[in-house]
Amino acid sequence: MASETQAGQDGAAALPLPPMKWDAWGDPALAKPLPEDVKGLLAAALGVSAVAAAALLAAEDVRLRPSALAAEDVTALAAVVGAAHLSTADADRLPRAGGKSTPDLLRRRSREPQDAPDAVLLPGSEEEIAAVLAVCAERRIAVVPFGGGTSVVGGLDPVRGSFGAVVSLDLRRLDALHALDEVSGEAVLGAGLTGPRAEELLAERGWELGHYPQSFRYATVGGFAATRSSGQDSAGHGRFDEMVRGLRVVTPAGVLDLGRAPASAAGPDLRELFLGSEGVFGVITRVRVRIHPLPAAKVHEAWSFPDFATGAAALRAVEQQGTGPTVIRLSDEAETAVNLAMTEKIGGTQVTGGCLAVTVFEGAKEQAEARHERTRAVMLAAGGTSLGAEPAVGWEHGRFSAPYLRDALLDSGALCETLETATDWANLDRLRTAVTAALQAGLGANGLVLCHISHVYPTGASLYFTVVGAQQGDPIAQWDAAKRAACDAIMANGGTITHHHAVGADHRPWMEQEIGPLGVKILRAVKDAVDPVGILNPGKLIP
Numbered sequence: 001m002a003s004e005t006q007a008g009q010d011g012a013a014a015l016p017l018p019p020m021k022w023d024a025w026g027d028p029a030l031a032k033p034l035p036e037d038v039k040g041l042l043a044a045a046l047g048v049s050a051v052a053a054a055a056l057l058a059a060e061d062v063r064l065r066p067s068a069l070a071a072e073d074v075t076a077l078a079a080v081v082g083a084a085h086l087s088t089a090d091a092d093r094l095p096r097a098g099g100k101s102t103p104d105l106l107r108r109r110s111r112e113p114q115d116a117p118d119a120v121l122l123p124g125s126e127e128e129i130a131a132v133l134a135v136c137a138e139r140r141i142a143v144v145p146f147g148g149g150t151s152v153v154g155g156l157d158p159v160r161g162s163f164g165a166v167v168s169l170d171l172r173r174l175d176a177l178h179a180l181d182e183v184s185g186e187a188v189l190g191a192g193l194t195g196p197r198a199e200e201l202l203a204e205r206g207w208e209l210g211h212y213p214q215s216f217r218y219a220t221v222g223g224f225a226a227t228r229s230s231g232q233d234s235a236g237h238g239r240f241d242e243m244v245r246g247l248r249v250v251t252p253a254g255v256l257d258l259g260r261a262p263a264s265a266a267g268p269d270l271r272e273l274f275l276g277s278e279g280v281f282g283v284i285t286r287v288r289v290r291i292h293p294l295p296a297a298k299v300h301e302a303w304s305f306p307d308f309a310t311g312a313a314a315l316r317a318v319e320q321q322g323t324g325p326t327v328i329r330l331s332d333e334a335e336t337a338v339n340l341a342m343t344e345k346i347g348g349t350q351v352t353g354g355c356l357a358v359t360v361f362e363g364a365k366e367q368a369e370a371r372h373e374r375t376r377a378v379m380l381a382a383g384g385t386s387l388g389a390e391p392a393v394g395w396e397h398g399r400f401s402a403p404y405l406r407d408a409l410l411d412s413g414a415l416c417e418t419l420e421t422a423t424d425w426a427n428l429d430r431l432r433t434a435v436t437a438a439l440q441a442g443l444g445a446n447g448l449v450l451c452h453i454s455h456v457y458p459t460g461a462s463l464y465f466t467v468v469g470a471q472q473g474d475p476i477a478q479w480d481a482a483k484r485a486a487c488d489a490i491m492a493n494g495g496t497i498t499h500h501h502a503v504g505a506d507h508r509p510w511m512e513q514e515i516g517p518l519g520v521k522i523l524r525a526v527k528d529a530v531d532p533v534g535i536l537n538p539g540k541l542i543p
């Protein structure tokens, strides 16, 4: 890596690196190239050509903009976290340069100078975080809280805003299980715990949180809370924000400890202000969550529906009758046809025609079986045909692998990205049709638009779109145009700008339409109260 950073600060990483590769998803050992037959299919059906793909760069060839942190700022911050927990080395800045959206990954391939935080700090306690925020407010340095680094909405963009420099506040050292209350079924988790580590610590005592987003292996507890994340088991365990009983948040104006009782009538619930606050109002340091005993049994069943509308009606009936699946999801015809729900079978023989649905049930053995039987009856009555357990087991087996597939697609010259929204059941078809049409128009005739439902509520559901097309010209601009068209279609057709990916920088232009000008004014007023200098995560969430 070449930059004109302060002398001696270039070179080897001084801090522990994030576990993910800096320019791709996850563990490089698990990355797989696309099989030749899938490449052939992509070339024939979508005109995808590997020639279009910008090559990956070696880390040494990346040029970062130089660190703008003054020597006195480095000294002041090192006095708080310790010199061993601060770095301005490019090798530490590069892996915190952004999140893992497709534009993020494509930007990492650029030979032009890339944006990166001016320094990385690893605080070890709430006191250190409070002191870092005080130094940054006084010295006018912006701060981007960094959890697992899996944002797909530009939530980690190293924006300096009106400040002279920006630092990444990597929260990985807040990784303790602080308390486990087996009587109430609650645990207090450090914000920097990754999903697997949190589950491991709970499992040692026989408990589970049950939050499994596709980014589970790398995302953190603080990140889940800061983005209102939703996991694949949301039908059984709820969204992450529904699991949160309490939060500790360090703001530049002081510390908040929110959530005193299982329920309260003491005015508006301030936890809600910090859930989904995306590092703009404060740094979440601890999260008190509802937990449940590790399930003793699991039952799987997959289903085929003749079309998406029939399948969606079945999911609605299951949710409205409360029959209790832990997982319930439905792929549309296009997603079913390419076997996207079962990553390891992509491009292979079709598992079913029509639309594939997956259900999983958990709990004590009798509970899981009873939930399965009740749900089964509703699915049959709604026109479903059982495919047995195997396709649902297959989905579960490959459920964290799809992001590796995206890397392989990008390398092969395909453009691949996702977006999501939610609406009421009565509006689901209208919204899906409008967003599909907008994405299709944005990608051109050869683009493939796939959709699934993966989160259901008594009154509505999420819609998750995956697009695959040929990279043409500047793929970042190509996706930007398609995404803008889709976001406009979402707003015009009664959807929310995001169901679980959050707002970040990418959805910020639509926030005023989402919550109205008075809503924006309220968020700005809260920002002024908790972060009067405005150092926290500039350019995100609030328009």
Ligand SMILES: Cc1cc2nc3c(=O)[nH]c(=O)nc-3n(C[C@H](O)[C@H](O)[C@H](O)COP(=O)(O)OP(=O)(O)OC[C@H]3O[C@@H](n4cnc5c(N)ncnc54)[C@H](O)[C@@H]3O)c2cc1C
Pocket (backbone or CB within 6 Å): 025, 099, 100, 101, 144, 145, 146, 147, 148, 149, 150, 151, 152, 155, 156, 171, 191, 212, 213, 214, 215, 218, 219, 220, 221, 222, 223, 224, 225, 226, 227, 228, 229, 230, 231, 232, 277, 278, 279, 280, 282, 283, 284, 285, 403, 500, 501, 502, 504, 537, 540
């Ligand atoms: C391949 C892939 C699949 C995904 N699948 C899902 C999914 O199934 N469900 C889902 O909900 N999301 C999903 N996401 C999105 C992402 O994983 C979530 O938004 C996740 O909750 C982010 O957690 P993180 O720890 O990685 O946070 P980061 O990406 O590090 O940060 C996200 C935002 O929160 C802020 N932040 C992080 N930690 C804190 C903290 N402690 N205090 C204050 N602010 C903080 C950051 O500043 C940033 O604005 C996916 C992303 C990818 C790349």
